[in-house]
Amino acid sequence: xxxxxxxxxxxxxxxxxxxxxxIEGNFEGNPGQFYMLKVPYKEPLLPRPISIYxxxxxxxxxxxxxxxxxxxxLCKLKxxxxxxxxxxxxxxxxxxxxxxxxxxxxxxxxxxxLMFLSRRLKNACIDFYxxxxxxxYAVDNVEKNxxxxxxxxxxxxxxxxxxxxxxxxxxxxxxxxxxTDIFRPEKYEIVYCCGPKVMMEKVVKMxxxxxxxxxxxxxxxxxxxxxxxxxxxxxxxxxxxRVCSDGPxxxxxxxxx
Numbered sequence: 001x002x003x004x005x006x007x008x009x010x011x012x013x014x015x016x017x018x019x020x021x022x023i024e025g026n027f028e029g030n031p032g033q034f035y036m037l038k039v040p041y042k043e044p045l046l047p048r049p050i051s052i053y054x055x056x057x058x059x060x061x062x063x064x065x066x067x068x069x070x071x072x073x074l075c076k077l078k079x080x081x082x083x084x085x086x087x088x089x090x091x092x093x094x095x096x097x098x099x100x101x102x103x104x105x106x107x108x109x110x111x112x113x114l115m116f117l118s119r120r121l122k123n124a125c126i127d128f129y130x131x132x133x134x135x136x137y138a139v140d141n142v143e144k145n146x147x148x149x150x151x152x153x154x155x156x157x158x159x160x161x162x163x164x165x166x167x168x169x170x171x172x173x174x175x176x177x178x179x180t181d182i183f184r185p186e187k188y189e190i191v192y193c194c195g196p197k198v199m200m201e202k203v204v205k206m207x208x209x210x211x212x213x214x215x216x217x218x219x220x221x222x223x224x225x226x227x228x229x230x231x232x233x234x235x236x237x238x239x240x241x242r243v244c245s246d247g248p249x250x251x252x253x254x255x256x257x
Contacts, residue, residue: 003086005040009059011077014137017066018109019075020053021083027060028088030095031117032217032249035087036225037062039073047086048074049222049244051113051194053138060085063112063138089225090248093117093192093215100189104146105129105179105203107195111138113217114194118145127188131179131199143171152179186210193217197257204252214252218243 009022021037029035029052038047048070054061066075077083093113102124104114111130115138118126126146130139134155143149148170155176174182180199185191185207193203194217207214220232220243227245234243235256241247 003084005082006085008077008079008081008083010079011075011081013075014063015135018063018137019066020061020063021074021077022059022061023083023085024059025085026058027055029055029060030088030092031120032092032113033088033090034113034225034248035060035062035085035089036222037064037074038070038084039077040082040084042073044069046070046223047084047225049089049219049225051217051248052088052116053112054116054119063109063115065109086225090244091246093217093249095120099123100125101187102126103129103183103185103188103191105131105183105191105193105195105199107131107179107199108133110193110195110199110217110219111142112194114192115142115145117192118142129179129183131195148172150174150179150182152177152182154178180206185212185214188212191215191252193252194219200252200255201257204255204257207252215249216252216255218248218250218255220244 007024009024011021034049034051036047037050050062050064053063106114127148128146129150131152151173153175180202191214200216222244223229223231225244227242232243233240236254
């Protein structure tokens with residue numbers, strides 16, 4: 001875990017309120033882990049936790065959504081600008097499940113850590129379920145790594161923007177639907193999930209009913225990112241735990257939603 005000032009290589013708008021930033025440097029990290037990012041020398045003082053989207057030689061990438069003052073500042077960064085980074089932080093998904101029939105279920109920006117996971121799992125048969133409101137993103141990267149890709153849009157067909165794919169995998173798109181409407185946990189040996197809390201709660205319930213193990217990547221507001229401030233706790237069957245240091249990845253059965 002290192003806190004340092006790095007240079008921005010690229011910061012591009014992917015779609016409405018969604019950006020992808022590339023940062024120069026030699027970084028480490030596993031799927032599910034995150035970094036605390038901040039524009040240095042400016043308010044707000046607290047950094048923002050952002051899941052790793054990809055780690056490559058000489059750079060790291062983050063996919064993020066603009067939701068508050070911190071991310072509004074991030075989206076204004078340009079090539080050559082400085083950015084403060086702290087990480088990698090938290091635990092990660094288990095990469096030993098590589099030989100299993102796997103489902104990954106994402107909602108919105110929750111696609112980011114699961115895309116990274118889909119790249120790192122080797123020899124697994126992966127079905128990826130990606131839910132969006134009215135505009136998809138990152139599915140072109142996901143599609144390269146999986147066997148089947150299922151996309152749901154909450155709005156009708158004529159109110160959506162669907163990102164094009166290369167058609168290397170089987171792709172199914174469902175409109176006017178939630179991703180949990182088409183997900184069938186009984187088809188899989190293990191499930192990984194990240195997205196809005198209400199969606200993850202539904203996925204965990206479905207997996208419990210079918211006795212399928214499920215892991216969820218929790219999100220919460222964080223101040224320090226290292227477990228010192230206790231500001232990001234979530235309730236579990238074993239009491240309150242810190243999302244930043246005990247997680248963010250938990251067994252679904254642990255979480256009390």
